[in-house]
Amino acid sequence: MAILSFLDKERIVAPPAYSRWLIPPAALCVHLCIGQAYAFSVFNLPMTKLIGITQSASEDWKLTQLGWIFSLAIFVLGTSAALLGRWVEESGPRKTMFAAALCFGGGFLISAFGVYLHNLWIIYFGYGVLGGVGLGLGYISPVSTLIKWFPDRPGMATGMAIMGFGGGAFIASPLSVWLMAKFSTPTHVGVAETFIVMGLIYVCFMMVGAAIVRVPAPGWAPEGYVAPARPKPLVTNQHVYVYDALKTPQFWLIWWILCLNVTAGIGVLGQASAMSQEMFRGRITAVAASGLVGLFSLFNMGGRFIWSSTSDYIGRKSTYFVFFALGTALYATIPYAGAIGSVGLFVLCYAVIFSMYGGGFATVPAYLRDMFGTRYVGAIHGLLLTAWSMAGIFGPVLVNYIREYNITHGVAKAQAYNVTMYVMAGLLIVGFVCNFFVKSVHERFHMRAVEADAEVEGAPVFGRQ
Amino acid sequence: MDGTRQTGGGNGVKLIFAWGFVGIPLVWGVVQTLVNALKAFH
Numbered sequence: 001m002a003i004l005s006f007l008d009k010e011r012i013v014a015p016p017a018y019s020r021w022l023i024p025p026a027a028l029c030v031h032l033c034i035g036q037a038y039a040f041s042v043f044n045l046p047m048t049k050l051i052g053i054t055q056s057a058s059e060d061w062k063l064t065q066l067g068w069i070f071s072l073a074i075f076v077l078g079t080s081a082a083l084l085g086r087w088v089e090e091s092g093p094r095k096t097m098f099a100a101a102l103c104f105g106g107g108f109l110i111s112a113f114g115v116y117l118h119n120l121w122i123i124y125f126g127y128g129v130l131g132g133v134g135l136g137l138g139y140i141s142p143v144s145t146l147i148k149w150f151p152d153r154p155g156m157a158t159g160m161a162i163m164g165f166g167g168g169a170f171i172a173s174p175l176s177v178w179l180m181a182k183f184s185t186p187t188h189v190g191v192a193e194t195f196i197v198m199g200l201i202y203v204c205f206m207m208v209g210a211a212i213v214r215v216p217a218p219g220w221a222p223e224g225y226v227a228p229a230r231p232k233p234l235v236t237n238q239h240v241y242v243y244d245a246l247k248t249p250q251f252w253l254i255w256w257i258l259c260l261n262v263t264a265g266i267g268v269l270g271q272a273s274a275m276s277q278e279m280f281r282g283r284i285t286a287v288a289a290s291g292l293v294g295l296f297s298l299f300n301m302g303g304r305f306i307w308s309s310t311s312d313y314i315g316r317k318s319t320y321f322v323f324f325a326l327g328t329a330l331y332a333t334i335p336y337a338g339a340i341g342s343v344g345l346f347v348l349c350y351a352v353i354f355s356m357y358g359g360g361f362a363t364v365p366a367y368l369r370d371m372f373g374t375r376y377v378g379a380i381h382g383l384l385l386t387a388w389s390m391a392g393i394f395g396p397v398l399v400n401y402i403r404e405y406n407i408t409h410g411v412a413k414a415q416a417y418n419v420t421m422y423v424m425a426g427l428l429i430v431g432f433v434c435n436f437f438v439k440s441v442h443e444r445f446h447m448r449a450v451e452a453d454a455e456v457e458g459a460p461v462f463g464r465q
Numbered sequence: 466m467d468g469t470r471q472t473g474g475g476n477g478v479k480l481i482f483a484w485g486f487v488g489i490p491l492v493w494g495v496v497q498t499l500v501n502a503l504k505a506f507h
Contacts, residue, residue: 019476025483032487170494212483291505294498
């Protein structure tokens, strides 16, 4: 449509004087908003009292029903990123960020309607499906753009954006609580109004990112940067077509690397509060545990930037070796910390584990770029996010199942997590082995120069559908 | 740092606004989280 031509990739090619340091804030405009997903749980309890107001009435929704909203959104994030990744790459970041803003903000507005009508299916569709598509589009598009602007420091660049995804919850959580307090009355829980305000704020905020973002001109390179004539080990200067990447062992090894790293982290992330209270009964209260979870979230966010930036210097493969080796040692140390009653050692282990959990998310786009080049890195990243969806199911199930099994077999609650920790350490050893086998992609998978040039000009590559 | 060299006056203002636009809410959120964490420990 001509009226929307300002969104086209060809219209957002950066002029020569454009500073690439405007791209990280553009990416953060999107990631800080969609990171709200991690804070969605603040709405769960108020949404169980929409009718009863002070306490849940029989017609009110149950927490188990509401939990599906977040799960559905994360599932749709992974699937939409996988299915729409190629469209994201070929349409350019402004169009996809614009679409992400409409989907994510629109999801909130539809959910407000669902709250107003007290119809949970409308919320499942609004936040879960439409919002989930916004999450998927918003997650991969800025990351791919940053990689193209920062060929010299792709890890640092993607770390900044993905740090924003971790940090979005820090803004959304207090903002949601404050808005609900403003809109609530003795006869009304202000969830619907909060959804409307947040939806509008997020649309505006993400649109600013879409307005700022630019793509580099063909052949552009940072001043003073010369691409190495001979590629460094495990860093290609070629490109691999998105669906050809699926045929390489490297894609599936990295898929498992991400899946195992996230499974180990996400499994204990949801249980951090309960685990700390049960392992240190009488010493860590429920209130202190919630403070600990906040602290761990800060390490999760900080790790995204610090580890991915570090990977620019020590290499992606070495960074994951550190995650898996150090992670194994730390998971194996946690039962010892519980046995000797050392809260300090427990907190230290957890803090580093969560920093590496975040670091795993932030470093993987640069790992993909090293393996498959920049041309389709966004689309390949989208496909890889299915590993996140899988880990989101496996991790919590694994932790909860092992804990229940131990307790029903007479293990004291304080020791019920020990086996879980050793299983997590085992998963990381498998991840270490997967990482060990990552080698450069065979040249038969590389795009031919004519194909790569055609992609630069925006022409479709025929015969590769 | 190419970014610094490329930055003219106009770009400098844009950079300050753009980073402030995302940085202020992020710092506010981090401070809120830290304050809540410290409250919990007390």
